[in-house]
Amino acid sequence: MTRIQQALCREMHTFDALWHEIHLTLREIPLIFTRRESVVFLCLAGLTLIALDPHDFLDHITIIEAAFVWIFAEGIFAVVYFAILLGIAMLPAKNPQRVYLPIPSAAAFAVTTVFTESLIGALSNGVYIPKIWPDIIAFAAVAQLFEFLFVRYLLPDVLADIRKNAPLPPTQSMLTIGDHTWSIDDIAAISSNQHYLRVDLCDGTQTTVRARISDVIDTIEPDRGLQPHRSWWVARHAGPALISEGRKRWLTTQHGHKIPVARGRIDEVEKWLDTHPVHSSGTPES
Template sequence: MTWREVQTQFRHPLFVGMILMLELCIVLIGPYDHLLNFDALQLAIFYAVAFTSFTAALYGAFYICHQCGWRAYSLFTVTFGCVAATVCGLSVALVLGAPMPGFRDMALVTGFNLVFCYLGEVIQSTFIIPRVLADLRGRPQKAVLAEFITAEAGALPHQPVRFGPGTIPPPIFAGRPAEMLPLKAASVTLFGQVFRTSSISLIAAEEHYVAVILQDGTRHLLRGRIADAVASLPPDLGQRVHRSYWVATAAVAGFRPDKPGAQLVLTTGQTLPVARPRLAAIRDWAEAAAERSKAGQGTARPVKPEGRKAKTRKAPQRVPHVSS
């Protein structure tokens, strides 16, 4: 999910309804009533603060992951929201005059909160997220659910691979051992559509849309921001050369330091502008990519296959006239 989709999810009727349903279940169960001994008004204040703090902490956890570029795993986001809501609820209860609970009671309350929060997470991941994304992306729920599962599974190969003792030392690539290089995911989901990472050549921003150009020339116009698309791609797949352009390393043919502004030359012959703040980094990256491309293609001329002789046109022969 992109950051915009996460923000929209908190305002979606299905998500709001799920939160209200879980809150109603907690109120009806009343796991804290024997510790609080509050009247109706005090209970209303207590639950309002606890539920509001949980939602705010959950949103804050997503925001932290977005700013730091982390994946928003449930183990962090849900646990962070649950602990924050527990602390806020305890503080409000003490302010309203409740006695300080013992260690055993506090452990039981915290355990109940964790179990209930992860129950809500299961409901959200199974039923809420596919329906929310289907509404946001205008696609069928089954297709969105399949893409959601594919995106989550595609995140696993990004983890670095470690070789155990006794294995053959790996070769060195770009000054780093191969064991430290992350593996690229086979596919990536951009605004609800799945692409093979090796097929993406260029991503361009067009107002409120993003154009994804593949190596075969196919062009897909998707609604979204280029920043969200770049954040979903593997970091070593390419570079963002301009605020409106991202280019895959395999699509770079050279670098042209023109006086008005530097230009990046693609393998298709197209040239793209390079932003001034990125000039030095893009030049080194483009020159290295061009050298690797030339080394991979080689300089040898194609050899004609053996056994095939060049065809020569023979002069027409006259057939002698035979008299009867």
């Protein structure tokens, strides 16, 4: 996989304005915005902006031109926002990237505002003059409100539905570690012991390879499995199930593994299992 492909498949932990967490990958974003719910939300947001006219555009241009401007603005915002998230995902990191969404949103808003205000100036033959206070500042707050409503109340259901009905990604079917290559479908789990990895196959055989688990996991798409502990990766098709023994949590698989779940990853593991359900036989739902 290329660096960009890895970034698109790398799981990110995103947080809304009130620090509510949602896990996603950048390759899911196009799917999110092709959903009917998302399209309806964006259309309603655009109509609201045209009706409220927070920049007083309608004093200088027609309503048709205003509609064009807001469509243009939403497109610029989406492209810049995605580019910022892609840049963050491409940064080297051992753990999933954590992103407080209002920060890239504010940066994308600033770039979009410059383009939008310039466009209005051109359409009005230079008559329109931007008003930073209170117009642009107030609109920045409105934009953050729209994002918060989308991320908090719409995105979780859309993501859950996408993942429930999506088959395992076919783009990464093989895994190469050192001189060894396996089909990912043949791997049940991978564990780390100092500088070596033990690869447990579904047929019960094992292979030891010199490598770092973080480098290997970066090449595997997040839907393929999960990392319950810094020293373990478990395949989705191995049928992982979460159990409790006293205060300790474990993942068991249909291949006989009993894998510790790090205390700091319990919530992450529970969320992954909720959004990546498997049948009792271990076969991922599609």
